[in-house]
Amino acid sequence: MTIEVLPAFGLPAGGMELAIILLIAVLLFGANKIPKLARSTGQAMGEFQRGREEIEQELEEIKEGPEESDRAVAESESESESERTEE
Numbered sequence: 001m002t003i004e005v006l007p008a009f010g011l012p013a014g015g016m017e018l019a020i021i022l023l024i025a026v027l028l029f030g031a032n033k034i035p036k037l038a039r040s041t042g043q044a045m046g047e048f049q050r051g052r053e054e055i056e057q058e059l060e061e062i063k064e065g066p067e068e069s070d071r072a073v074a075e076s077e078s079e080s081e082s083e084r085t086e087e
Contacts, residue, residue, distance in 0.1 A: 029037060 026034060
């Protein structure tokens with residue numbers, strides 16, 4: 001019985017395939033631009049993750065209902081008022 005390993009999402013699974021892809025990327029973009037591309041890709045992924053977290057937080061607030069969000073706003077307002085009176 002042989003088990004066939006299929007690549008996830010059509011991506012190559014082996015080291016040789018990744019080496020070939022890296023070689024093609026260097027030939028297309030040049031060695032100087034690869035770090036810049038990697039940095040900008042990382043920044044874009046970070047922005048995407050922050051946006052996703054904001055949307056998840058907003059959906060959670062909507063799911064909690066208006067009473068709890070109103071209570072949270074009132075608590076934050078009372079905390080800021082108490083901080084002002086301490087100054």
